[in-house]
Amino acid sequence: MKIQYKIVILFVILVLLFLAFGRALLKDKTYQPTEMVGKKVPNIILNDFNNKNKKISLVNLTNNNFVVINIWSSWCIPCKEENYFLLKIKKNSKINILGINYKDQHTNALKFLKDFGNPFNLIASDTLGEASIQLGAYGVPETFVVKNGIIVAKFLGPINEEITDTILNLSK
Amino acid sequence: MAGSIANFLLSVSLILSISLIFLLTIKINKKNFENLSVIYLCSDGIFYLLFISFILLVYSFIVSDFSNLVVYQNSHTTKPLFYKISGSWANHEGSMVLFILILSFYLFIFTKKKIDPELKCFTIIFQLILIFIFLVFLIFTSNPFTKILPTPVQGLGLNPILQDPLLAIHPPFLYFGYVGFSIVFSFVLAALMTKKLNSFWSREAHFFILLAWSFLTIGIGLGSFWAYYELGWGGYWFWDPVENASLMPWLAATALLHSNIVTQKKNLLYSWTALLSIFTFILSLLGTFLVRSGVLNSVHAFANDPFRGLYILITIFLIIFGSLTIFLLKNPSYQRKNNSFFFQKDNFILINNCFLIFFLSVVLVGTVYPIILNAINGESISIGPIYYNSIIKPFLFVFIFIMAYGPFLEWNKNSNNSFIKNLLILFIISLIFSLIFLFLLNNKNISLTLGILFSFYLFLTVIYDAFREKKLSINLSRILAHLGFATVIFAIFINGYFAKEINLSMKVGDKKQLENFLIEFKNTKSIKGPNYDQITANFLVTDGNKKVELTPSIRKYNQPAQFTSETSIKSNFINDYYFAINLSQFNDNKISLRFYYKPLMQCLWLGVILIACGGIFGLFKKKYENTI
Numbered sequence: 137m138k139i140q141y142k143i144v145i146l147f148v149i150l151v152l153l154f155l156a157f158g159r160a161l162l163k164d165k166t167y168q169p170t171e172m173v174g175k176k177v178p179n180i181i182l183n184d185f186n187n188k189n190k191k192i193s194l195v196n197l198t199n200n201n202f203v204v205i206n207i208w209s210s211w212c213i214p215c216k217e218e219n220y221f222l223l224k225i226k227k228n229s230k231i232n233i234l235g236i237n238y239k240d241q242h243t244n245a246l247k248f249l250k251d252f253g254n255p256f257n258l259i260a261s262d263t264l265g266e267a268s269i270q271l272g273a274y275g276v277p278e279t280f281v282v283k284n285g286i287i288v289a290k291f292l293g294p295i296n297e298e299i300t301d302t303i304l305n306l307s308k
Numbered sequence: 309m310a311g312s313i314a315n316f317l318l319s320v321s322l323i324l325s326i327s328l329i330f331l332l333t334i335k336i337n338k339k340n341f342e343n344l345s346v347i348y349l350c351s352d353g354i355f356y357l358l359f360i361s362f363i364l365l366v367y368s369f370i371v372s373d374f375s376n377l378v379v380y381q382n383s384h385t386t387k388p389l390f391y392k393i394s395g396s397w398a399n400h401e402g403s404m405v406l407f408i409l410i411l412s413f414y415l416f417i418f419t420k421k422k423i424d425p426e427l428k429c430f431t432i433i434f435q436l437i438l439i440f441i442f443l444v445f446l447i448f449t450s451n452p453f454t455k456i457l458p459t460p461v462q463g464l465g466l467n468p469i470l471q472d473p474l475l476a477i478h479p480p481f482l483y484f485g486y487v488g489f490s491i492v493f494s495f496v497l498a499a500l501m502t503k504k505l506n507s508f509w510s511r512e513a514h515f516f517i518l519l520a521w522s523f524l525t526i527g528i529g530l531g532s533f534w535a536y537y538e539l540g541w542g543g544y545w546f547w548d549p550v551e552n553a554s555l556m557p558w559l560a561a562t563a564l565l566h567s568n569i570v571t572q573k574k575n576l577l578y579s580w581t582a583l584l585s586i587f588t589f590i591l592s593l594l595g596t597f598l599v600r601s602g603v604l605n606s607v608h609a610f611a612n613d614p615f616r617g618l619y620i621l622i623t624i625f626l627i628i629f630g631s632l633t634i635f636l637l638k639n640p641s642y643q644r645k646n647n648s649f650f651f652q653k654d655n656f657i658l659i660n661n662c663f664l665i666f667f668l669s670v671v672l673v674g675t676v677y678p679i680i681l682n683a684i685n686g687e688s689i690s691i692g693p694i695y696y697n698s699i700i701k702p703f704l705f706v707f708i709f710i711m712a713y714g715p716f717l718e719w720n721k722n723s724n725n726s727f728i729k730n731l732l733i734l735f736i737i738s739l740i741f742s743l744i745f746l747f748l749l750n751n752k753n754i755s756l757t758l759g760i761l762f763s764f765y766l767f768l769t770v771i772y773d774a775f776r777e778k779k780l781s782i783n784l785s786r787i788l789a790h791l792g793f794a795t796v797i798f799a800i801f802i803n804g805y806f807a808k809e810i811n812l813s814m815k816v817g818d819k820k821q822l823e824n825f826l827i828e829f830k831n832t833k834s835i836k837g838p839n840y841d842q843i844t845a846n847f848l849v850t851d852g853n854k855k856v857e858l859t860p861s862i863r864k865y866n867q868p869a870q871f872t873s874e875t876s877i878k879s880n881f882i883n884d885y886y887f888a889i890n891l892s893q894f895n896d897n898k899i900s901l902r903f904y905y906k907p908l909m910q911c912l913w914l915g916v917i918l919i920a921c922g923g924i925f926g927l928f929k930k931k932y933e934n935t936i
Contacts, residue, residue, distance in 0.1 A: 139636050139637060142636050143633055143636055143637075146629065146632055146633070146636070147629060150625055150628060150629055153680075154621065154622075154625045156679075156680045156683045156684065157597075157621055157679070157680075157683070158618060158621055159683040159684075160679045160680065160682060160683035161601055161617045161618060161621065162618070266871075269870075269871055
């Protein structure tokens with residue numbers, strides 16, 4: 137075989153590999169640790185956001201219930217974006233949404249809810265971020281879907297139209 | 309201030325490298341090789357400039373200069389000094405500085421060698437091109453001296469999982485290994501260009517191959533050791549793409565190391581050695597790409613910006629295409645001398661080279677295939693240990709057999725029969741040994757039997773090799789490395805079949821009898837560390853008449869606020885007892901944890917050290933003594 141052909145073949149193979157890797161690279165692929173999916177909700181007790189003396193137990197709350205748990209924070213920009221979809225879920229269904237306010241200041245969080253609307257039926261605060269770690273969360277925003285005490289789905293990053301539909305379907 | 313100086317120095321070295329490339333090209337065109345000392349001085353200058361920039365970066369970390377973005381993102385005032393220093397390369401930008409510094413370091417050593425000026429100039433050009441490419445990447449996409457205004461009062465801190473003494477030295481070792489192959493790469497391209505790929509080249513290259521290979525071996529060993537005791541999963545090798553990324557260049561380099569000896573001794577395999585030199589470096593770059601670009605998810609993926617990844621990808625593409633084109637165009641064609649016998653050392657080395665390339669391909673496919681599949685049709689698959697073990701294991705036995713046999717053969721004649729008889733006796737001894745051993749352990753697994761048989765056989769032949777002729781000092785390098793390999797394989801097999809994992813949930817005062825172990829949870833203790841709070845649990849494990857106290861703990865780091873589970877490992881050389889607390893499940897006053905019983909782990913680490921020692925001893929040999 138002539139060397140020119142070999143070089144052309146080499147070039148073609150490399151271009152193909154390049155395209156495949158380039159595509160893999162640019163593809164939006166957030167790390168999806170599915171560690172907790174399919175497991176029971178951990179026994180976490182949280183403080184109520186509005187009333188410091190009140191406690192919220194995740195196990196009691198989610199037992200025999202369909203609950204969407206959303207971890208959010210006022211300093212998190214994607215949370216603003218996803219708030220619209222959470223409001224949409226609240227409007228179109230009777231799903232209970234628990235918001236876990238992650239490493240946030242109370243006043244900022246209140247302002248956030250005032251500015252963008254409050255989609256949550258119940259809000260818990262996780263000032264130190266410990267509870268969210270136990271839940272298997274990696275950051276904000278993250279959304280967990282819990283059915284009868286079992287985590288059935290987990291979404292990393294802001295939820296969108298597609299995820300909203302998935303959640304609505306899961307609740308049926 | 310330090311940032312502006314360092315930025316300036318980086319720019320100067322960028323300009324210096326590009327002008328040197330031009331200057332050298334002109335010199336080569338005119339075949340004028342006078343006044344080269346100025347050029348050597350300038351290329352040394354690049355090393356010094358980069359070294360000072362690196363020191364300035366470390367300095368910014370030590371004084372916690374948070375006006376520097378990288379320092380702000382990765383450091384914190386409460387962090388111990390040691391981790392402030394190691395923090396400077398435990399992030400994408402800093403590690404790139406280290407990467408380039410090492411590129412120039414190898415150039416620095418190379419210019420000190422007495423080599424034909426044309427060959428030397430070409431090598432310097434290629435190495436400078438590499439330095440230039442990565443400097444552009446550093447300065448324009450991941451500048452480590454970016455300022456932020458206003459200056460924050462406090463930094464975000466270093467990921468606690470990276471705050472570990474071993475992990476502080478693991479990246480430099482790995483980089484000295486990866487990057488070390490750059491000089492071999494530049495050197496081989498230069499030899500191809502100047503048609504000076506000969507046994508002289510091979511002797512000079514041997515030093516660099518061996519140096520980089522030793523560093524890489526230590527780097528991989530450290531990474532594996534870190535994973536074993538810090539991650540708390542009880543394993544030392546997970547066939548994780550990131551680990552594979554470092555194993556692939558190691559396999560290629562091991563093949564190169566051996567084929568280069570054949571080139572040196574017998575003037576054979578030139579194209580093969582050249583190709584391996586190119587591929588070893590390409591695989592190192594591929595490793596960097598896989599690990600750094602974020603195409604894989606791991607603790608190593610610092611570059612979350614896909615455009616950085618794209619830049620590295622384009623760079624690798626150009627380097628692969630350029631180097632392989634040079635290879636195809638300038639490939640030396642040598643006639644193989646027709647006086648060879650089958651039972652000859654070079655044939656055996658070649659066979660094992662093929663095996664190494666086969667192992668390499670298995671790892672490459674396992675690592676890259678899921679990425680490509682995901683890119684093409686969005687399907688995610690995960691390739692686990694079963695794939696690697698089942699494909700590699702059967703061939704490993706043959707590989708070891710040839711590895712045991714090869715050193716006894718001669719370079720130029722059919723081998724001496726007396727050795728064959730002795731090797732047969734050794735094989736029978738190891739067969740008997742492995743059967744007795746398995747009988748005592750009461751295990752009838754075939755692959756375990758073969759694993760013990762062959763690793764023990766290799767072990768015996770290496771010992772025999774060491775004492776058969778009084779040439780220990782010459783062969784010491786090979787003997788240590790092969791002995792280490794036998795130890796590693798033996799430990800892997802024993803560990804693979806006898807390790808135990810027990811999941812527990814206990815509260816203080818509990819006593820549990822599980823398998824042969826009596827586990828007692830005695831008490832807990834709170835400790836305050838320099839930048840974390842820690843709760844330690846005290847356990848007493850009774851295994852037969854051995855009593856071991858273990859103290860796994862949970863740490864809560866304050867910056868960034870993150871929990872880590874600190875394992876507790878006690879070893880009596882033969883067995884490791886290993887405890888790790890599960891982070892995710894706290895129940896009232898019960899804690900859930902994992903207990904591992906890992907035999908022969910110390911042996912495994914010893915084996916890795918022996919292999920690395922083999923490489924290091926090889927460095928001190930005189931050139932005419934090179935042998936394997």
